[in-house]
Amino acid sequence: MELDADSDGRRARGAASRAAILEAATSLFCGHGYSATGMSAIATAAGVHSGSIYHAFGSKQRLLDAVMDSVADRTFAAVDRVVVETTSTLSGRLTDTARVLVSDPDFLRLFLLLALERSDDADVRMTVERVRTRARSVVVAALEPTLAGLDPAIRDVAADLVGRLALILLDGVFVSQQLDSELADLDATLALVTGVADLALSQLTAIVPATQPPP
CATH class of the missing domain: 1.10.357.10 (Tetracycline Repressor, domain 2)
Incomplete structure (x- = not known):
């Protein structure tokens, strides 16, 4: 039961992280363009590490x-x-x-x-x-x-x-x-x-x- 709870928690955190990255990337791409927006800026705006973006999106x-x-x-x-x-x-x-x-x-x-x-x-x-x-x-x-x-x-x-x-x-x-x-x-x-x-x-x-x- 505890393992299931840990797994659910990880999925929930992963989904929240992904949503935050998408929101931050959308805002920055709209405001500054795609080529001028770096992954570090997206990570900062989303409140995650850059590695999390690559883990979620590749x-x-x-x-x-x-x-x-x-x-x-x-x-x-x-x-x-x-x-x-x-x-x-x-x-x-x-x-x-x-x-x-x-x-x-x-x-x-x-x-x-x-x-x-x-x-x-x-x-x-x-x-x-x-x-x-x-x-x-x-x-x-x-x-x-x-x-x-x-x-x-x-x-x-x-x-x-x-x-x-x-x-x-x-x-x-x-x-x-x-x-x-x-x-x-x-x-x-x-x-x-x-x-x-x-x-x-x-x-x-x-x-x-x-x-x-x-x-």
């Missing part, structure tokens, strides 16, 4: 992967909850998705910092591409129901295009809010963005054939 790259997955899980779960509860319109779903990203900015901030600062690092680039692919799938799944009225022959291609456009627009909304957070009117920005999205959706039948490769 390397800085694997810690980055864990941070990105943790932040992405939280963000995508919030998007899933929102789109289930919101209207069935493209503008409604896009608006609520944007509000999720603006209210909890860690995901896009980390993603954009990584994309800009370490394009020459193959491992980091793979992380960026993997998470971006996952984000695109989540956005496509959230918006796809709005395309139910389209011809089935073009629906899959249209969903892919709408997902690409939505990510571009969401990136723009996020950057706009970060650069001018005190003055930017989120409602006005979202009205403009969703207006563009609705216009693009109305033109999809004309756009889709032009984007498909020749037979």
Whole structure:
């Protein structure tokens, strides 16, 4: 019984240490960037020894992967909850998705910092591409129901295009809010963005054939 208690205690301490490391790494990566953040700084912020980070994650790259997955899980779960509860319109779903990203900015901030600062690092680039692919799938799944009225022959291609456009627009909304957070009117920005999205959706039948490769 005592051995079981000791084992449970070790697991609990290990889980608490891991959570503290993830929280510290997320904060420092968001504030200073990935390349400028050393493992010793993360250890200090988390209140652990540097060796504990390597024991828990193995390397800085694997810690980055864990941070990105943790932040992405939280963000995508919030998007899933929102789109289930919101209207069935493209503008409604896009608006609520944007509000999720603006209210909890860690995901896009980390993603954009990584994309800009370490394009020459193959491992980091793979992380960026993997998470971006996952984000695109989540956005496509959230918006796809709005395309139910389209011809089935073009629906899959249209969903892919709408997902690409939505990510571009969401990136723009996020950057706009970060650069001018005190003055930017989120409602006005979202009205403009969703207006563009609705216009693009109305033109999809004309756009889709032009984007498909020749037979």
